[in-house]
Amino acid sequence: MSKIGRMPIKIQSGVTVTLDSGKVVVKGPKGELGFVIPNDINVAVADNQIVVSQKTPNDIKKRALFGLTRASLANLITGVDKGFEKKLELSGVGYRAQIQGTDLQLSLGFSHPVKVKAKPGITFSVAENVITIAGIDKMMVGEMAAEIRSIRPPEPYKGKGIKYVGEYIRRKAGKAAKAVGAAK
16 A cells, blocks of 8 residues: 555644545635545545545555545645645746736747736736746646746756746757867
């Protein structure tokens, strides 16, 4: 059995968890999320804890879903209690981001500005070329951050583009630097 799957999930104060015929609904101060429980996985709520178990522990296909179910439920509880956020950094001359209503407008060196529509439950904020994507669903926040990053991923020669805050971009030497190195 999965070590992560066996750990009980503590339910924070202010968060309510209800089980409805194969679905878990989590309500908290930031919102409400649901998760459909896979077949052969048991979920029990008792003493402010959620315990996940397998009906058939030797089934290899269901064993993979065991830890995933536990991690997904833990993310739901954290999301409705505290929320999740990802930060992206713009680097490049003239690269800017602005908020227009709920949407994000990016100037990334293209001939036109790029508009990114916020998915339901996602909010944007911009401060000093750092875009913050926030929401209660961890998967949705990560997906939105990946979509924005894919508009102009960082390039290895000058490091221009959109990158995650703290992401290291491996830099390459240009043609001029290689030619000087080869002459020695």
